[in-house]
Amino acid sequence: MSTHAHPAVEATIEADPDVPTVRIVREFDAPRELVYRAHVEPELVKQWLGPDSIGMEIDVWDMRTGGEYRYTATRDGEEIAHFYGSVHRVTPNERIVQTFGFEEMPDAVSLDTLVFHELPDGRTRLEGLSVVYDFESRAGMLASGMEVGVQEGYAALDRLLASLQGKADGA
Amino acid sequence: MSTHAHPAVEATIEADPDVPTVRIVREFDAPRELVYRAHVEPELVKQWLGPDSIGMEIDVWDMRTGGEYRYTATRDGEEIAHFYGSVHRVTPNERIVQTFGFEEMPDAVSLDTLVFHELPDGRTRLEGLSVVYDFESRAGMLASGMEVGVQEGYAALDRLLASLQGKADGA
Numbered sequence: 001m002s003t004h005a006h007p008a009v010e011a012t013i014e015a016d017p018d019v020p021t022v023r024i025v026r027e028f029d030a031p032r033e034l035v036y037r038a039h040v041e042p043e044l045v046k047q048w049l050g051p052d053s054i055g056m057e058i059d060v061w062d063m064r065t066g067g068e069y070r071y072t073a074t075r076d077g078e079e080i081a082h083f084y085g086s087v088h089r090v091t092p093n094e095r096i097v098q099t100f101g102f103e104e105m106p107d108a109v110s111l112d113t114l115v116f117h118e119l120p121d122g123r124t125r126l127e128g129l130s131v132v133y134d135f136e137s138r139a140g141m142l143a144s145g146m147e148v149g150v151q152e153g154y155a156a157l158d159r160l161l162a163s164l165q166g167k168a169d170g171a
Numbered sequence: 172m173s174t175h176a177h178p179a180v181e182a183t184i185e186a187d188p189d190v191p192t193v194r195i196v197r198e199f200d201a202p203r204e205l206v207y208r209a210h211v212e213p214e215l216v217k218q219w220l221g222p223d224s225i226g227m228e229i230d231v232w233d234m235r236t237g238g239e240y241r242y243t244a245t246r247d248g249e250e251i252a253h254f255y256g257s258v259h260r261v262t263p264n265e266r267i268v269q270t271f272g273f274e275e276m277p278d279a280v281s282l283d284t285l286v287f288h289e290l291p292d293g294r295t296r297l298e299g300l301s302v303v304y305d306f307e308s309r310a311g312m313l314a315s316g317m318e319v320g321v322q323e324g325y326a327a328l329d330r331l332l333a334s335l336q337g338k339a340d341g342a
Contacts, residue, residue, distance in 0.1 A: 019305055020190055060237070066257055068237030086237055086257030088270040088280055097280055099259040099270060109259055109268055111282035111302070131282070131304050134190055 011150050013142075020138040024128040026154050030161035032116045035124040036093045038157060038164075039063070039114065046071075048156035051149045054080070063096065065089045085112075100130070108137065182321050184313075191309040195299040197325050201332035203287045206295040207264045209328060209335075210234070210285065217242075219327040222320045225251070234267065236260045256283075271301070279308065 011026035028035050038044045042061035050056045055074040062068055067087040073080050082103040089097045094116055101109040110130040117125040132138050182197035199206050209215045213232035221227045226245040233239055238258040244251050253274040260268045265287055272280040281301040288296040303309050 020302075021304060066231070066239030066241075066255070068257070070237075084237070086239070086259045086270065088257045088272060089277065091277075097270070097272075099257065099268070099282065101259060101268075106260065106262075109282065109284075111270065111280065111304075113280075113304075129304060131191075131302055133192060133282075133284075133300060133302050 011154055013147055013150065015138060015142060019131065020133065020135045021129055021131045022138060022141065024130075024150060026126050026150075027119065028124045028126060028154075028158065028161055029122075030124060030165060031122045032118045032124045033093050034161060034164060035126060035157075036116050038160060039096065040090075044160065044164075048160050049153055051145075051152045052156070054149075060084075063087055063090055069098070108132075108140070110141065182325055184318055184321065186309060186313060190302065191304065191306045192300055192302045193309060193312065195301075195321060197297050197321075198290065199295045199297060199325075199329065199332055200293075201295060201336060202293045203289045203295045204264050205332060205335060206297060206328075207287050209331060210267065211261075215331065215335075219331050220324055222316075222323045223327070225320075231255075234258055234261055240269070279303075279311070281312065 009027055011024050014023045014025075015021075016023065038048065040061075040063040042058045045061060046056055046058050049071070050073060053075065057072045057074060059070040059072060060068055061071070064087060067090070068085065069087065070082070070084040072082050083100070084103070085099040085101060087096070087098045088111075089095070096114045098112050098114075099109055100112050110132045112128060112130045115127045115129075117127060119125055130141070132141060180198055182195050185194045185196075186192070187194065209219065211232075211234040213229045216232060217227055217229050220242070221244060224246065228243045228245060230241040230243060231239055232242070235258060238261070239256065240258065241253070241255040243253050254271070255274070256270040256272060258267070258269045259282075260266070267283075267285045269283050269285075270280055271283050281303045283299060283301045286298045286300075288298060290296055301312070303312060
Protein backbone atom coordinates (compact mmCIF):
# COMPACT_ATOMS: atom_id res chain seq x y z
CA MET A 1 0.00 0.00 0.00
CA SER A 2 1.43 3.40 -0.88
CA THR A 3 1.22 6.51 1.25
CA HIS A 4 -0.80 9.46 -0.03
CA ALA A 5 -0.48 13.05 1.12
CA HIS A 6 -4.18 13.36 0.28
CA PRO A 7 -5.82 9.95 0.48
CA ALA A 8 -8.42 9.25 -2.16
CA VAL A 9 -11.82 10.32 -0.88
CA GLU A 10 -14.99 8.84 -2.25
CA ALA A 11 -17.74 11.19 -3.31
CA THR A 12 -20.60 11.45 -0.84
CA ILE A 13 -23.99 10.90 -2.46
CA GLU A 14 -26.95 12.07 -0.38
CA ALA A 15 -30.68 11.81 -0.99
CA ASP A 16 -32.49 14.60 0.87
CA PRO A 17 -35.38 13.33 3.03
CA ASP A 18 -37.62 16.32 2.29
CA VAL A 19 -37.15 17.13 -1.40
CA PRO A 20 -36.39 14.90 -4.42
CA THR A 21 -32.77 15.98 -4.76
CA VAL A 22 -29.43 14.20 -4.80
CA ARG A 23 -26.32 16.00 -3.56
CA ILE A 24 -22.88 14.74 -4.63
CA VAL A 25 -19.81 16.23 -2.98
CA ARG A 26 -16.21 15.40 -3.88
CA GLU A 27 -12.88 17.07 -3.24
CA PHE A 28 -10.03 17.22 -5.74
CA ASP A 29 -6.36 17.93 -5.25
CA ALA A 30 -6.25 20.57 -7.97
CA PRO A 31 -7.09 24.27 -8.23
CA ARG A 32 -10.62 25.29 -9.04
CA GLU A 33 -9.78 26.66 -12.51
CA LEU A 34 -8.38 23.28 -13.53
CA VAL A 35 -11.34 21.29 -12.18
CA TYR A 36 -13.62 23.68 -14.05
CA ARG A 37 -11.63 23.28 -17.30
CA ALA A 38 -11.96 19.50 -16.98
CA HIS A 39 -15.75 20.02 -17.11
CA VAL A 40 -16.00 22.40 -20.04
CA GLU A 41 -13.26 21.33 -22.47
CA PRO A 42 -14.45 18.26 -24.37
CA GLU A 43 -10.90 16.96 -24.92
CA LEU A 44 -10.55 16.77 -21.14
CA VAL A 45 -14.10 15.65 -20.34
CA LYS A 46 -13.84 12.57 -22.51
CA GLN A 47 -10.79 11.41 -20.51
CA TRP A 48 -12.69 10.97 -17.25
CA LEU A 49 -16.50 10.99 -17.68
CA GLY A 50 -18.42 7.85 -16.75
CA PRO A 51 -17.58 4.39 -15.40
CA ASP A 52 -14.38 2.61 -16.42
CA SER A 53 -16.16 -0.14 -18.36
CA ILE A 54 -17.96 2.32 -20.65
CA GLY A 55 -16.54 4.42 -23.46
CA MET A 56 -17.81 8.00 -23.83
CA GLU A 57 -17.92 9.63 -27.26
CA ILE A 58 -18.68 13.30 -27.09
CA ASP A 59 -20.96 14.46 -29.90
CA VAL A 60 -21.58 18.06 -28.76
CA TRP A 61 -20.09 19.85 -25.75
CA ASP A 62 -21.05 23.52 -25.83
CA MET A 63 -20.78 24.63 -22.20
CA ARG A 64 -22.03 28.21 -22.36
CA THR A 65 -25.23 29.82 -21.14
CA GLY A 66 -27.79 28.64 -23.70
CA GLY A 67 -25.56 25.83 -24.94
CA GLU A 68 -26.08 22.08 -25.05
CA TYR A 69 -24.20 18.80 -24.80
CA ARG A 70 -24.62 15.27 -26.09
CA TYR A 71 -22.53 12.14 -25.64
CA THR A 72 -22.81 8.47 -26.43
CA ALA A 73 -21.88 5.64 -24.11
CA THR A 74 -20.33 2.63 -25.81
CA ARG A 75 -19.31 -0.85 -24.64
CA ASP A 76 -17.23 -3.11 -26.86
CA GLY A 77 -17.85 -0.72 -29.74
CA GLU A 78 -21.66 -0.86 -29.39
CA GLU A 79 -23.69 2.26 -28.57
CA ILE A 80 -25.57 1.56 -25.35
CA ALA A 81 -26.96 4.95 -24.27
CA HIS A 82 -27.26 8.55 -25.48
CA PHE A 83 -27.06 11.31 -22.89
CA TYR A 84 -27.83 14.97 -23.48
CA GLY A 85 -28.88 18.21 -21.89
CA SER A 86 -29.19 21.95 -22.27
CA VAL A 87 -27.04 24.47 -20.44
CA HIS A 88 -29.04 26.99 -18.46
CA ARG A 89 -26.22 29.14 -17.16
CA VAL A 90 -22.45 29.06 -16.91
CA THR A 91 -20.48 31.26 -14.50
CA PRO A 92 -16.86 30.51 -15.47
CA ASN A 93 -14.84 28.76 -12.74
CA GLU A 94 -17.80 28.94 -10.37
CA ARG A 95 -21.03 27.32 -11.47
CA ILE A 96 -22.74 25.33 -14.20
CA VAL A 97 -26.53 24.85 -14.27
CA GLN A 98 -27.76 22.34 -16.82
CA THR A 99 -30.35 19.68 -17.54
CA PHE A 100 -29.57 15.98 -17.87
CA GLY A 101 -31.44 13.23 -19.65
CA PHE A 102 -31.00 10.29 -21.98
CA GLU A 103 -32.71 9.19 -25.16
CA GLU A 104 -33.57 5.78 -23.80
CA MET A 105 -35.89 7.29 -21.15
CA PRO A 106 -37.20 10.48 -22.76
CA ASP A 107 -39.34 11.45 -19.74
CA ALA A 108 -36.45 11.27 -17.26
CA VAL A 109 -34.85 14.65 -16.71
CA SER A 110 -33.01 16.36 -13.90
CA LEU A 111 -31.92 19.93 -13.25
CA ASP A 112 -28.28 19.87 -12.15
CA THR A 113 -26.24 22.61 -10.50
CA LEU A 114 -22.47 22.12 -10.19
CA VAL A 115 -20.60 24.49 -7.88
CA PHE A 116 -16.79 24.73 -7.84
CA HIS A 117 -15.60 25.82 -4.36
CA GLU A 118 -12.03 27.02 -3.91
CA LEU A 119 -10.33 25.39 -0.89
CA PRO A 120 -6.98 26.20 0.79
CA ASP A 121 -3.82 24.52 -0.53
CA GLY A 122 -4.93 24.57 -4.14
CA ARG A 123 -7.74 22.09 -3.59
CA THR A 124 -11.32 22.20 -4.81
CA ARG A 125 -14.64 20.97 -3.51
CA LEU A 126 -17.12 20.12 -6.23
CA GLU A 127 -20.76 20.11 -5.18
CA GLY A 128 -23.46 18.80 -7.47
CA LEU A 129 -27.17 19.16 -6.71
CA SER A 130 -29.80 17.46 -8.89
CA VAL A 131 -33.55 17.77 -8.58
CA VAL A 132 -36.25 15.72 -10.27
CA TYR A 133 -40.05 16.01 -10.19
CA ASP A 134 -40.86 13.32 -7.63
CA PHE A 135 -39.38 10.82 -5.19
CA GLU A 136 -40.11 7.88 -7.48
CA SER A 137 -37.96 9.42 -10.22
CA ARG A 138 -35.19 10.00 -7.72
CA ALA A 139 -35.35 6.37 -6.58
CA GLY A 140 -34.99 5.33 -10.22
CA MET A 141 -32.02 7.63 -10.63
CA LEU A 142 -30.28 6.22 -7.55
CA ALA A 143 -31.01 2.65 -8.69
CA SER A 144 -29.61 3.28 -12.17
CA GLY A 145 -26.00 2.55 -11.27
CA MET A 146 -25.12 6.26 -11.13
CA GLU A 147 -22.86 5.68 -8.12
CA VAL A 148 -20.41 3.53 -10.08
CA GLY A 149 -20.23 6.16 -12.80
CA VAL A 150 -19.70 8.94 -10.26
CA GLN A 151 -17.00 7.15 -8.22
CA GLU A 152 -15.08 5.71 -11.14
CA GLY A 153 -15.43 8.90 -13.18
CA TYR A 154 -14.13 11.07 -10.34
CA ALA A 155 -11.24 8.65 -9.69
CA ALA A 156 -10.34 9.05 -13.38
CA LEU A 157 -10.66 12.82 -12.97
CA ASP A 158 -8.19 12.64 -10.04
CA ARG A 159 -5.68 10.94 -12.34
CA LEU A 160 -6.30 13.45 -15.16
CA LEU A 161 -5.88 16.43 -12.81
CA ALA A 162 -2.64 14.97 -11.44
CA SER A 163 -1.25 14.46 -14.92
CA LEU A 164 -2.30 17.97 -16.03
CA GLN A 165 -0.38 19.33 -13.03
CA GLY A 166 2.65 17.19 -13.85
CA LYS A 167 2.20 15.17 -10.67
CA ALA A 168 2.48 11.42 -10.32
CA ASP A 169 -1.09 10.22 -10.34
CA GLY A 170 -0.98 8.59 -6.94
CA ALA A 171 -2.15 5.28 -8.34
CA MET B 172 -72.86 39.95 -19.39
CA SER B 173 -72.42 37.99 -22.61
CA THR B 174 -72.97 34.28 -23.04
CA HIS B 175 -70.05 32.10 -23.94
CA ALA B 176 -70.20 28.60 -25.39
CA HIS B 177 -66.96 28.00 -23.52
CA PRO B 178 -66.79 30.34 -20.56
CA ALA B 179 -63.37 31.70 -19.80
CA VAL B 180 -61.64 29.41 -17.31
CA GLU B 181 -58.85 30.64 -15.10
CA ALA B 182 -55.70 28.60 -14.93
CA THR B 183 -55.40 26.48 -11.80
CA ILE B 184 -52.10 26.98 -10.01
CA GLU B 185 -51.27 24.29 -7.46
CA ALA B 186 -48.34 23.93 -5.08
CA ASP B 187 -47.76 20.26 -4.26
CA PRO B 188 -47.58 19.57 -0.48
CA ASP B 189 -44.84 16.93 -0.81
CA VAL B 190 -42.43 18.22 -3.46
CA PRO B 191 -41.36 21.78 -4.42
CA THR B 192 -43.35 21.88 -7.65
CA VAL B 193 -46.00 24.15 -9.11
CA ARG B 194 -48.58 22.75 -11.51
CA ILE B 195 -50.46 25.11 -13.82
CA VAL B 196 -53.37 23.76 -15.84
CA ARG B 197 -55.39 25.73 -18.39
CA GLU B 198 -57.74 24.79 -21.23
CA PHE B 199 -57.90 26.57 -24.56
CA ASP B 200 -60.59 26.59 -27.21
CA ALA B 201 -58.18 25.77 -30.01
CA PRO B 202 -56.57 22.64 -31.42
CA ARG B 203 -53.36 21.36 -29.91
CA GLU B 204 -51.21 22.16 -32.97
CA LEU B 205 -52.23 25.81 -32.78
CA VAL B 206 -51.60 26.12 -29.02
CA TYR B 207 -48.21 24.53 -29.60
CA ARG B 208 -47.41 26.96 -32.47
CA ALA B 209 -48.25 29.87 -30.17
CA HIS B 210 -45.47 28.64 -27.86
CA VAL B 211 -42.70 28.06 -30.40
CA GLU B 212 -43.14 30.81 -33.03
CA PRO B 213 -41.71 34.05 -31.64
CA GLU B 214 -44.06 36.21 -33.73
CA LEU B 215 -46.97 34.55 -31.91
CA VAL B 216 -45.36 34.27 -28.48
CA LYS B 217 -44.73 37.99 -28.23
CA GLN B 218 -48.45 38.65 -28.74
CA TRP B 219 -49.52 36.94 -25.51
CA LEU B 220 -46.64 36.27 -23.11
CA GLY B 221 -46.68 37.98 -19.71
CA PRO B 222 -48.97 40.38 -17.86
CA ASP B 223 -50.88 43.11 -19.72
CA SER B 224 -48.95 45.97 -18.11
CA ILE B 225 -45.58 44.65 -19.29
CA GLY B 226 -44.11 44.63 -22.78
CA MET B 227 -42.16 41.56 -23.88
CA GLU B 228 -39.33 41.90 -26.39
CA ILE B 229 -38.09 38.57 -27.62
CA ASP B 230 -34.33 38.48 -28.07
CA VAL B 231 -33.84 34.76 -28.86
CA TRP B 232 -36.54 32.11 -29.25
CA ASP B 233 -35.00 28.85 -30.46
CA MET B 234 -37.45 26.18 -29.33
CA ARG B 235 -35.67 23.00 -30.33
CA THR B 236 -33.94 20.30 -28.29
CA GLY B 237 -30.70 21.99 -27.23
CA GLY B 238 -32.01 25.47 -28.03
CA GLU B 239 -32.44 28.51 -25.84
CA TYR B 240 -34.64 31.56 -25.35
CA ARG B 241 -34.28 35.05 -23.97
CA TYR B 242 -36.72 37.92 -23.61
CA THR B 243 -36.82 41.31 -21.99
CA ALA B 244 -39.73 42.72 -20.02
CA THR B 245 -40.30 46.44 -20.45
CA ARG B 246 -42.58 48.99 -18.82
CA ASP B 247 -42.99 52.46 -20.27
CA GLY B 248 -40.02 51.78 -22.52
CA GLU B 249 -37.70 50.85 -19.62
CA GLU B 250 -36.17 47.37 -19.37
CA ILE B 251 -37.30 45.89 -16.04
CA ALA B 252 -36.30 42.21 -16.22
CA HIS B 253 -34.43 39.75 -18.44
CA PHE B 254 -35.73 36.19 -18.64
CA TYR B 255 -33.96 33.26 -20.23
CA GLY B 256 -33.61 29.52 -20.30
CA SER B 257 -32.27 26.52 -22.16
CA VAL B 258 -34.42 24.00 -23.98
CA HIS B 259 -33.84 20.44 -22.82
CA ARG B 260 -36.19 18.63 -25.20
CA VAL B 261 -38.96 19.45 -27.65
CA THR B 262 -41.46 16.87 -28.89
CA PRO B 263 -43.44 18.81 -31.51
CA ASN B 264 -47.11 19.36 -30.64
CA GLU B 265 -46.69 17.34 -27.44
CA ARG B 266 -44.11 18.48 -24.96
CA ILE B 267 -41.49 21.13 -24.18
CA VAL B 268 -38.97 20.69 -21.35
CA GLN B 269 -36.94 23.78 -20.55
CA THR B 270 -35.27 25.76 -17.78
CA PHE B 271 -36.44 29.20 -16.64
CA GLY B 272 -34.57 31.96 -14.89
CA PHE B 273 -33.92 35.68 -14.91
CA GLU B 274 -30.79 37.80 -14.81
CA GLU B 275 -31.95 39.77 -11.80
CA MET B 276 -31.86 36.64 -9.58
CA PRO B 277 -29.12 34.49 -11.10
CA ASP B 278 -29.52 31.67 -8.55
CA ALA B 279 -33.24 31.24 -9.17
CA VAL B 280 -33.94 28.52 -11.70
CA SER B 281 -36.75 26.09 -12.39
CA LEU B 282 -37.12 23.05 -14.61
CA ASP B 283 -40.38 23.38 -16.53
CA THR B 284 -42.29 20.74 -18.48
CA LEU B 285 -45.19 21.85 -20.68
CA VAL B 286 -47.53 19.15 -21.98
CA PHE B 287 -50.11 19.81 -24.72
CA HIS B 288 -53.08 17.43 -24.29
CA GLU B 289 -55.56 17.02 -27.15
CA LEU B 290 -59.19 17.26 -25.96
CA PRO B 291 -62.46 16.53 -27.81
CA ASP B 292 -64.09 19.33 -29.84
CA GLY B 293 -60.78 20.81 -30.96
CA ARG B 294 -59.83 21.95 -27.49
CA THR B 295 -56.52 21.66 -25.69
CA ARG B 296 -55.44 21.26 -22.10
CA LEU B 297 -52.06 22.77 -21.34
CA GLU B 298 -50.30 21.41 -18.27
CA GLY B 299 -47.16 23.02 -16.92
CA LEU B 300 -45.09 21.50 -14.14
CA SER B 301 -42.17 23.40 -12.59
CA VAL B 302 -39.76 22.12 -9.98
CA VAL B 303 -37.21 24.06 -7.94
CA TYR B 304 -34.60 22.90 -5.41
CA ASP B 305 -36.46 23.68 -2.18
CA PHE B 306 -39.73 24.87 -0.69
CA GLU B 307 -38.32 28.31 0.09
CA SER B 308 -37.54 28.89 -3.58
CA ARG B 309 -41.03 27.78 -4.50
CA ALA B 310 -42.54 30.21 -1.98
CA GLY B 311 -40.50 32.98 -3.59
CA MET B 312 -41.71 31.95 -7.02
CA LEU B 313 -45.36 31.99 -5.92
CA ALA B 314 -44.91 35.35 -4.21
CA SER B 315 -43.28 36.92 -7.29
CA GLY B 316 -46.54 37.90 -8.98
CA MET B 317 -46.39 34.95 -11.36
CA GLU B 318 -50.14 34.44 -11.08
CA VAL B 319 -50.96 37.78 -12.71
CA GLY B 320 -48.59 36.99 -15.57
CA VAL B 321 -50.06 33.53 -16.02
CA GLN B 322 -53.73 34.60 -15.94
CA GLU B 323 -53.35 37.73 -18.06
CA GLY B 324 -50.96 36.00 -20.47
CA TYR B 325 -53.32 33.07 -21.01
CA ALA B 326 -56.30 35.42 -21.47
CA ALA B 327 -54.27 37.16 -24.19
CA LEU B 328 -53.47 33.73 -25.65
CA ASP B 329 -57.22 32.97 -25.76
CA ARG B 330 -57.72 36.11 -27.84
CA LEU B 331 -54.79 35.32 -30.13
CA LEU B 332 -56.00 31.74 -30.69
CA ALA B 333 -59.50 33.00 -31.49
CA SER B 334 -58.16 35.50 -34.01
CA LEU B 335 -55.88 32.89 -35.63
CA GLN B 336 -58.95 30.70 -36.09
CA GLY B 337 -60.96 33.58 -37.51
CA LYS B 338 -63.34 33.55 -34.53
CA ALA B 339 -64.63 36.56 -32.66
CA ASP B 340 -62.40 36.80 -29.63
CA GLY B 341 -65.19 36.32 -27.09
CA ALA B 342 -64.24 39.50 -25.27
